Amino acid sequence: SNNLMAGKRGLIMGLANDKSIAWGIAKACADAGAELAFSYQGDALKKRVGPLAESLGSDIVLPCDVADEASIDALFEGLKEKWDGIDFVVHAIGFSDKSELRGRYVDTSRANFAMSMDISVYSFTAVMQRAEKMMKPGGSAVTLTYYGAERVMPHYNVMGVAKAALEASVRYLAEDLGRDGIRVNAISAGPIKTLAASGIGDFRYIMKWNELNSPLRRNVTTSDVGNSALYLLSDLGSGVTGETHHVDAGYHIVGMKAPDAPDI
Numbered sequence: 001s002n003n004l005m006a007g008k009r010g011l012i013m014g015l016a017n018d019k020s021i022a023w024g025i026a027k028a029c030a031d032a033g034a035e036l037a038f039s040y041q042g043d044a045l046k047k048r049v050g051p052l053a054e055s056l057g058s059d060i061v062l063p064c065d066v067a068d069e070a071s072i073d074a075l076f077e078g079l080k081e082k083w084d085g086i087d088f089v090v091h092a093i094g095f096s097d098k099s100e101l102r103g104r105y106v107d108t109s110r111a112n113f114a115m116s117m118d119i120s121v122y123s124f125t126a127v128m129q130r131a132e133k134m135m136k137p138g139g140s141a142v143t144l145t146y147y148g149a150e151r152v153m154p155h156y157n158v159m160g161v162a163k164a165a166l167e168a169s170v171r172y173l174a175e176d177l178g179r180d181g182i183r184v185n186a187i188s189a190g191p192i193k194t195l196a197a198s199g200i201g202d203f204r205y206i207m208k209w210n211e212l213n214s215p216l217r218r219n220v221t222t223s224d225v226g227n228s229a230l231y232l233l234s235d236l237g238s239g240v241t242g243e244t245h246h247v248d249a250g251y252h253i254v255g256m257k258a259p260d261a262p263d264i
């Protein structure tokens, strides 16, 4: 534990359970002294998120469906009742119909394309519109992306297109909010077995491939992602904005199958 986040207050969005990337980030921030608030989607998740929040000393647990503008407004109104400002935001939210996270990208439907972009891309911008008003210079936000934004990955399909748009939106948000001293970055995480990932076709194969072929010859954990998020969310990252930072055991630098990797 350290004091990197002492005196800082942050909102964590996208916690579903203790396998969530949001949980790895929340733990790293709490361990560093941050005070946390959590949002959850739907009543079913409240039962999970409540106790997890409590275990990190947080009693601010508010509902938010990012597909609904009024719900985002209500989240920030609820937050304002508790806190006069926030120092950081974590956006760990993405969604697509899992029937389109397999097969061919070309078969993506208009309706699922629009929904995937709305929930996985626009929601971050919508959240930052509200968060900006509660943030002072030194504020920092992090969203989660994946290498499928940069290269074609099997089954990632419309989510790859959405993540490319999310990474572009991080750059535009960094410029707009940078004038007020607020930083905006993305972490491109390697594959991790979470609820959202279980919807992706052949996910076990993708994890195995990354484990065998990444420079570190392993997969990353939510605590690897949490540690890097801590750097970007704390003052350690004070000169970094608009960046997509890979936390993927180095997989994105690799050009070919590793010489020692067995066939799978």
Ligand code: NAD
Binding pocket: 013, 014, 015, 016, 017, 019, 020, 021, 022, 040, 041, 045, 064, 065, 066, 067, 091, 092, 093, 094, 095, 119, 144, 145, 146, 147, 188, 189, 190, 191, 192, 193, 194, 195, 196, 197
């Ligand atoms: P997860 O299932 O634990 O978290 C996804 C969260 O998104 C859930 O908490 C869910 O409630 C929330 N969500 C979905 N639709 C929502 C809505 N309309 N309103 C509010 N919340 C909504 O899975 P995760 O893997 O921790 O996902 C977090 C982020 O990390 C996602 O953006 C995902 O694309 C990204 N990511 C995941 C991996 C991976 O391999 N797991 C890799 C790179 C990036």
